[in-house]
Amino acid sequence: MSLSKEAIQLITDNALLAAGKALPTNTLAILVPESANVVDLERFQAGRSRFRGTYSTHSLADFSAYVVARAAPDARGFIDQDAMTCAVLFNLGTPIAPGHADDRAVLRLKASAAFAAVQAVCGQNMVQKAMSDWIEDWNQHLAATDENGATMSIAKAIAAVRTITVKASSESDHAVGETRASRSTMDQIEASSKETLPAWLDFKVVPFEGLGEQVIRLRVSVITSGSQPVLKLRWIGEEAQREGIAQEFKAVLGEKVGASAVLSLGTFDAK
Known part of the structure; x- marks a missing residue:
């Protein structure tokens, strides 16, 4: 007696449902019958598995205060002097222990x-x-x-x-x-x-x-x-003066942020 494709799928789904197999992930997740998809159960928890999000502001003072308050050991900041922006990643991690890089603060200076x-x-x-x-x-x-x-x-x-x-x-x-x-x-x-x-x-x-x-x-x-x-x-002297403003931006950020994050010139794409 041969079984149809639908019957085989039903038997497999029932087996998975009965086993309720948990996956070895940081956030609780299990295999469920519907095509054996991986479902993130974080939304069913009392709280998130980790802190994440993006804080955005035009205020240099508020940005600096937030970075200092959220200081993390491996926090890294990247300053784009052309766009007058700075992005600090609190959970970038290290090459040996990389983080998710989804907890960040972004400063975009707004011209007066x-x-x-x-x-x-x-x-x-x-x-x-x-x-x-x-x-x-x-x-x-x-x-x-x-x-x-x-x-x-x-x-x-x-x-x-x-x-x-x-x-x-x-x-x-x-x-x-x-x-x-x-x-x-x-x-x-x-x-x-x-x-x-x-x-x-x-x-x-x-x-x-x-x-x-x-x-x-x-x-x-x-x-x-x-x-x-x-x-x-x-x-x-437009170009020289703009360059001076950008250098001042970096200097002021370094002074206000201090040791709360390591600042570098450039941008970083966390993919």
Whole structure:
């Protein structure tokens, strides 16, 4: 007498159900009849088998306090200076005794409103009204100087931007010889204002919470190629200053976290 596939499966399921075979796992698990799947029984326990989860914040102070409070012997932190983030893994373990790496704290620094504003405007072409409005909106962060380095009030800087005029003139030279004739034309376009235009804007800002104040120097340029003047701000020494902010981020983290976690530059993928 031959048994069908369904009958064999039923006999196997009943045998497993009767045996109730437990598996040698840290979290209680047993074999159950339905295709002999492994089922995690943690959800039926009074508590979890181990602490795990991810704490995420934009606050450097709160992140540091959490890491210090949760200090673990093998805790490791990884700092991404480009993204201004840090991830601390409390149960990463060691190569000999690896952990699950699922108990972690993640810090993602959020740019302050002022720092976001200055980053957004740098390199952008702005008409007079847009530029004067931006200077007026962020006047408490700004100091203006003219081409000679003399300090000027923000009110005068705004007035100068609003009253820019463009003058165009042409000059032609003609030369005639026995066998040839030549002509050259030079167009001159000059932008001026009733007030002295600012050459530099110094923007004082705390880029991220927990870091020190920075002074971002902006070069003011007037572009006269179009039908109306356009202004542009250029961040002087941007790359070097960004690198300095990133280095400060690492230094502040190291000071606040201390021996609660070993910090390294880079990122780590726990797979």
